[in-house]
Amino acid sequence: MVTQFGGQDAVGQVAKQFGLDEQTTQAAVGALLPAIASGLKANASKQGGTQALFDALAGGGHAKYLEDPAQLASDGATSEGNGILGHVLGNKDASRAVAASVAQAVGVENETVKKMLPIAAAMAMSGLAKKSQGQPRFGAEDLTNLLRLL
Numbered sequence: 001m002v003t004q005f006g007g008q009d010a011v012g013q014v015a016k017q018f019g020l021d022e023q024t025t026q027a028a029v030g031a032l033l034p035a036i037a038s039g040l041k042a043n044a045s046k047q048g049g050t051q052a053l054f055d056a057l058a059g060g061g062h063a064k065y066l067e068d069p070a071q072l073a074s075d076g077a078t079s080e081g082n083g084i085l086g087h088v089l090g091n092k093d094a095s096r097a098v099a100a101s102v103a104q105a106v107g108v109e110n111e112t113v114k115k116m117l118p119i120a121a122a123m124a125m126s127g128l129a130k131k132s133q134g135q136p137r138f139g140a141e142d143l144t145n146l147l148r149l150l
Contacts, residue, residue: 020112036089080125
């Protein structure tokens with residue numbers, strides 16, 4: 001989970017941003033992360049996908065969202081998160097399905113979860129970026145170990 005990388009402040013920021021308590025926010029983000037991780041794994045299994053992910057982690061500036069959680073409230077975080085979702089879930093219908101499922105599971109309005117999904121994607125990449133900092137080159141096993149943390 002993102003909190004393993006020091007993301008508790010990020011969860012607090014998201015809770016504030018969406019008017020939820022931290023426990024509910026933690027549950028919602030925690031329920032969104034498996035879909036994001038699954039998409040990352042699927043992309044990484046494609047030819048050159050693992051290295052492309054690690055290149056993105058190394059050069060994308062993703063760690064900033066856990067280093068400065070206030071940035072999660074920016075339009076840039078939403079835009080970046082939507083870009084991530086486009087890569088890992090493929091289309092808006094898939095994103096909507098994930099959001100609807102999580103909304104029902106955790107008892108949060110569907111519209112709120114739809115808006116939270118790109119923020120969760122930015123948080124996930126931020127956590128992975130922080131964890132992978134200083135690592136030279138990665139293989140499939142390294143990726144699997146990183147994604148287990150989500």
